Amino acid sequence: MKKWFKHPLAYVAVILAMVCGLIFVLAAVPGFNKLPSGTQNLRVVVLDQDQSSVSKNIATHLENKLPFKMVTATSFANAKRQLNTRQAALIIQIDKGFYQRVTRGQAPKLTYTVNQSNGLLQNMVTKNVTTQVTTQVASQLTTAKVTQMLAQSTGKALMQKQQAVAKQQVKQQLQASLAKSPQLAQQPAQLKKLQQQAIARVKRQQQQRLMPQVKKQAAATAATLTGQVATTTTKLHALPTNYQYQFAPMFLNLGAYLGIMLMSLVLTLMFMSARHVIGKWSALLAV
Missing domain, CATH: 1.20.5 (Single alpha-helices involved in coiled-coils or other helix-helix interfaces)
Incomplete structure (x- = not known):
């Protein structure tokens, strides 16, 4: 020993x-x-294809709340190019019709696009980001700010429906004023002033009458949106579902490691036997 x-x-x-x-x-x-804190350097593209007040508010909220570098893209082709060249890790696409689905009480749609040819760790982070974004959007849709936007939109729609009624009311009021004072027909300025006053009065009456209905409808619409966000994930360069493809890189590395280890043993044996024939330095150089 x-x-x-x-x-x-x-x-x-x-x-x-x-x-x-x-x-x-x-x-x-x-x-x-750089992990896990370095994940904040991942670039996430927000693509707002709806361009509505609600979708813009959602995009701004994501940029302020998510711990990533949020960038915008002018088109999906531009965003996809960034994803393929690994300038971005994820595309968050606010689909067209997002606002309409919100106002109808339907689940708005988000589309995520990921590149699965990235590393396993980055793909795991990306998957967690999609879950976090869905939760943030579902929460944001029920905030007071979004409810206010819904109220403004709902009120605008109801006011448009009442415009015909308002015009008829103003017309009737002007006819009544002309019946009482026929000389007003000869005074265009005075007649125009009366018309403006009548329109303003009718608008105030409609707003006072419609405001409770608008608030109730907006609150009801916002309440139905809690947790209702439909998501779709599009995968670029997706791996086959068969595990032999997913584990191939690991087995290639493991096989190369074992092969080199066995090769080193064989080379050592060759060196020990050949040094007496060709000399130790020549044998070492050959190894």
Whole structure:
């Protein structure tokens, strides 16, 4: 046993194992020095195809709340190019008709586009982001600000429906005023002033009458949106569902590692036998 520890190759083997382990650690560990805090550097593209007041508010909210670099794109083709070239990690697409579905009490639609050719860790982060965005949007749709926007839209729609009634009322009031004072027909300025006053009075009456109805309808619409966000995920460069494709990179690395290890053993045996024939330095150079 004492002779074993006196042999220099015993210490070479120990030192070699330590050096290989140290090299492996120094090569692998720095690759994770930016995680998990470094995920905030991921670029997420927000593509608002609806361009409504509600969708713009949602996009602004996401930019302010999500811990990522939020960028905008002018078109889906531009956003897809950023995703394919890995300038962006995810595309959040607010589909056209988002606002209409909100006002109808239907679940608005979001479309996520991801690039599955990225690393496993980034794909996991991206999946968590989609869940977080869906939750944020569902929560934002029920806030007072969105309810106010819905109220404004609902009130505008109801006011448009009442315009015909208002015009008829103003016409009747002007006819009554002309019947009482026929000389007003000869005074255009006075007649125009009376018409403006009548229109303003009718608008105030309609607003007072419609405001409770508008608030109630807007609140009811916002209440139905809690947790109702329809999502679709589009995957670029998607891996096949068969596990043999997903595990192929790992097995290639593992096979290469085992092959090189066995090759090193064989080369060592060759060196030990060939050094007596061709010389130790020539054998070392050959190895």
